[in-house]
Amino acid sequence: MERKRLEIKNKSDCTGCRACEKLCSVNCIKMVEDKEGFIFPEIDEEKCIHCGICRDRCPERKERKANQEFTIYGMKSKEISVSQKSTSAGIAYLLSRQVIKNKGVVVGCAYLEKLIPGQIRVDSIEEIEKLRGSKYVFSDTKDTYQEVKQDLAENREVLYLGTPCQIGGLYAFLGKPSPLLYTVDIVCHGVPSSKLFLNYIDDLENKYKEKIIDYQFRNKDKAEWGEFCAKIVLANGKVNYRKADNDPYYSHFLTGTTYRDCCYECQYASMNRVGDITLGDFWGIEQYDSHFYSPQGVSLVICNSEKGKKMIQELEEDTLVKVFEEAQAVRKNANLVRPTKREKIRDTIYEGIDELSSQEYIKKKLKVQMSPKQIIKRIIPKKMKKIVKKWI
Ligand SMILES: Cc1cc2nc3c(=O)[nH]c(=O)nc-3n(C[C@H](O)[C@H](O)[C@H](O)COP(=O)(O)OP(=O)(O)OC[C@H]3O[C@@H](n4cnc5c(N)ncnc54)[C@H](O)[C@@H]3O)c2cc1C
Structure with a gap:
């Protein structure tokens, strides 16, 4: 039976995650850059077999289950150098190091050629350095979803760090949960091209x-x-x-x-998080606990699943941790409640x-x-x- 295939009516309907491209069994989807430099799927009519998988599995067309069970922490690394070299307090680095010590692999964002960010897979502690630091630019998932599938099939632990829409895309691509997969979504207010x-x-x-x-x-x-x-x-x-x-x-x-159009309507900009762990900056921490403040940074860490809790517990020896309330986490981090507002200037800025x-x-x-x-x-x-x- 001929099934409906993916159709991007509004640019805000697509995050550019590449799940549809990678799921297509006849390789008829190509990601093509628009004038602003954002990628969107284009379907080759001749090759398409109308299986409908691209539409059925697109994460932007799926309702997500509400997650009521989360725990919120303020966290900092005991090693000042870890926070000093990272964006917030280096929890992304510590989680990555832990997974690699357990012989797993990590996927995160690095500069590829010419300072273009993209997701890469690393399996050594030295290589985590490439992932360190926020790149406030769209990061292309490249072939990482397929690489993750392969690693999971070989029984390796995988940690995937990315924007919530990249994590949503990964789950859509894989189609089923895996006990070996750990995900970290970052609090994100949007990405330019x-x-x-x-x-x-x-x-x-x-x-x-x-x-x-x-x-x-x-x-x-x-x-x-x-x-x-x-x-x-x-x-x-x-x-x-x-x-x-x-x-x-x-x-x-x-x-x-x-930002990319979808960022202004981001379905992930809420406390209903997609990853096992959410990482961000704990803005305003000095108002709740001035002793916990650090000029090198304090991370906001939200554990959204048992797997997430387990990972954070494994960092016990390397970190200082305090529990906080939801209201304290969201007060100065609006993207945990709603997407960034689209101003008129966005229409013409590119x-x-x-x-x-x-x-x-x-x-x-x-x-x-x-x-x-x-x-x-x-x-x-x-x-x-x-x-x-x-x-x-
Ligand atoms: C585009 C963007 C917007 C953000 N907006 C907010 C915000 O509004 N509020 C807030 O509290 N925090 C925001 N953050 C998150 C914050 O900047 C830190 O990345 C986060 O707190 C983790 O810090 P860290 O010190 O643990 O790790 P870091 O050393 O900063 O490591 C960051 C991790 O994020 C990944 N990463 C970096 N850049 C990208 C990218 N472009 N796309 C996907 N993954 C990436 C890397 O793989 C790395 O593992 C944003 C990050 C990005 C990339």
């Missing part, structure tokens, strides 16, 4: 007159955890630091004006990306964005901010 990021990198390279070989979004060499400072490493060995509110790409990322040079495009379309709160924050001197923070 790698095309936009590369455009911005090109503009910076023109300014610096040098190639950029590494870009760390949340570096802590010269800034504390909450300060959002990027470290840019040039091919000649020089290093530059840029604060988010002075930077065209980063400020637009934080104000949410450049216009000209192909036609203009990177310098012209960045200057014209990505003017530095500052909210009134950021403007006030900038005016107040650092010393004063510390006094106010302490007083609060």
Whole structure:
């Protein structure tokens, strides 16, 4: 019988997870980049056998069971260097290290060629370094879903770390649960395209007159955890630091004006999480427990399943852990309650990306964005901010 196949009527209906492409038994689905640089499935009419699997298994078309059972922790690593080199407090690193010590494999996001992020599979502790740090850009799942299936078939433990939609895509692809699979979804407020990021990198390279070989979004060499400072490493060995509110790409990322369409309607932006564990920044922790605050960062960890709890228990010796309430976790992390609001500017922000040079495009379309709160924050001197923070 001929079954209905996948049809993307609205761009917001597709996260670009690649589950449909990888499930197709006749390889008739290709992921194609749109003008903004986001990938979408395209079906080859001639090859399609109308089996309907692409539509039936698409995670965007499935209702998810509500998860009422979760435990919320504030966590930090006992080793300061682990937090110092990570975005929040390095719990992603510790979980990855634990799985590799147990002879398992880890999948996470690394820069591939030319600073384009993508999911890769690693099986050594040295390689986890590539996954460290948030890349605030769309990460392509590539062939990782098939690699996970293969590893599970060979009875290896797998830890998959990614955005909630990547985890949803993985479960859709696999079709059935596996006791050997552990998943971590990150609290996510949305992803811009790698095309936009590369455009911005090109503009910076023109300014610096040098190639950029590494870009760390949340570096802590010269800034504390909450300060959002990027470290840019040039091919000649020089290093530059840029604060988010002075930077065209980063400020637009934080104000949410450049995301993939689906991010503004994200079904995962709630406490009904998809992974065994959810990781994020524990913003506002100093207001609930000033002794637990650390300038190197505190992670928000939500255990959504027994497997998740087991993994966190295995980190007992390496971490400091405290239980918190749901209201405390969500108060300053809006994406645990709702998706980012789509502002009007999103409709036109990518216009000209192909036609203009990177310098012209960045200057014209990505003017530095500052909210009134950021403007006030900038005016107040650092010393004063510390006094106010302490007083609060
Ligand atoms: C696009 C994006 C938006 C985010 N938004 C929020 C938010 O609104 N609130 C909040 O509390 N936290 C947010 N985070 C999560 C936060 O930045 C940290 O990644 C998280 O707290 C884990 O920190 P860590 O120190 O344990 O690990 P880290 O050292 O930061 O490791 C991060 C892990 O995330 C994975 N990762 C990195 N970049 C990507 C990517 N582009 N796509 C998929 N996986 C990736 C890596 O594989 C790695 O394992 C976001 C992260 C990303 C990538």
